[in-house]
Amino acid sequence: MNHPQEPTARPIKILITKIGLDGHDRGSRVVAAHLRDAGMEVVYTPPWQEINAVVKLALEEDVDVIGLSCLATDHLLVPKLMQALRDQGLAHIKVVVGGIVPDEDEALLLDAGVSRVFHPGSSLDDITQTITDLAGPAAVPDEDR
Amino acid sequence: MSTAVDDAAAELVERLLGGQRAALARAITHVESGAAIARRILQAVQPGAGTARVIGFTGAPGVGKSSLINAVIREFRSRSKTVAVAAVDPSSPISGGAILGDRLRMGEHGTDDGVFIRSISSRGHLGGISATTAQVVDLMDAAGWNVVIIETVGAGQSEVEITQIADVSVVVCAPGLGDDVQAIKAGILEIADVLVVNKADQPMADETRKQLVAMLGLRRAERRNVPVLTTVATTGEGVDRLVSVVEQQCQRYPTPKRGQRPHKRLQTLIAQAAARQLQERLATSNEAMIHDLCTRVSRGELSIDSAARTLLDAVLK
Ligand SMILES: Nc1nc2c(ncn2[C@@H]2O[C@H](COP(=O)(O)OP(=O)(O)OP(=O)(O)O)[C@@H](O)[C@H]2O)c(=O)[nH]1
Ligand SMILES: [Mg+2]
16 A cells, blocks of 8 residues: 655655665765755664565654665665565655666666665765655645644 | 545544554654644544553663663563654754664664654654654554653753653663763753663762662652662663563553543643644734833833733733
8 A cells, every 4th residue: 555645844754774784884874964964854774674674664764765875785685675665555665775786787776666876976965856856845834733 | 524634534543543553653744744634633543542651761862761762672572562662862953854863772673563663853843842742652552552662862841841741751860970960950850750870880880879869868758769770771681670660650540441541641732732822822913012012011111921911811812
């Protein structure tokens, strides 16, 4: 089941996490801090998350976007995550991937439903803008309180 | 007449009461956003709320609240209780953004369906931290969670407000004089139902415990019996005892039944809503009148209290 996001006055909420075996999380820390400074609510986890844990977390926190940082070959797990999100009725959550992803694998990820792959050297401003656009129309204040 | 909002609220509440986690998560988002639908949802869940035991954890930054909650969840799970956590994190006053990091320390329960953790940013939610938190607690309660835990950073007013929501308030300190001084400053000794010296593996823990006991001894009689416990959140030491003491304290209240919830939290919610409505009316009140009152107060013709009463009379008419 899909629950489309209604316009809300909440800031964009994003989960920044890492699945797989790689433990380098400096990149995701930098991105997380930048997104916070851009006004987003960032839920941040240590590396080595299980796919089930990521899905549960995204569901409970009702995030708009998931940002995955992938080095080594961890991105090959992403299609599994996309399937698990769909299985839990979370297809409305946008997923972006950042890290070292070979071109042929990028197509694989996009096919699996990933919205965007950021390669090394992507600017923080580009990342912020893309996530803002993906999270949908800007928060609309609610008249009826 | 039923509107689209009513229908959406009814559908969401039905799923929430049926125990669907996604429905609870989305209802919390509506409450955080102050959306119109939130009021309908909150009204509709009331008959289902009132059975959860609500425990507040507060204390200075870094004393180990999240780590301790992690261990407390483990203990409640071993006692076959389901646990929902609302972790309130401060947001940057400049960007409004926040890194919500409390659940970082609760990763151990990352795939347990008997645990639901939600991070909440304290930023500008309608009515402040406590209004949002009290509403989130109502939702978790109605969704059927046995125990609802609130984490807040002790920063003056907020933890006092938390005591109005929680059945039991646990104040967490760390060893060392610094935290004690802070605790006393924030009036924390006055609100604690249970005091915990966490990081008891560090030096000074027992001294800190003794100091707290001594300070409580100087308080009014009913404060002197506040239990002072020591824990090591990272190993779980002392946590079973903490949970037992908390459960004992819960016995002060009759076992709640569905539809017959205790009035404490409701009272807080209604008072908060009243304050919010009054504030809104004050904000939109007659400017000419306010200027007139200012002028008369500045000339010494009218006391500030009398001016306030005149304004209230006008606003509430
Ligand atoms: N030695 C020791 N360290 C602890 C203990 N409990 C927590 N810590 C450490 O203290 C640090 C802060 O712990 P948290 O649980 O994040 O503390 P907190 O009070 O939730 O922090 P904020 O939410 O930021 O206010 C972490 O590095 C923990 O590992 C303990 O009992 N002993
Ligand atoms: Mg914490």
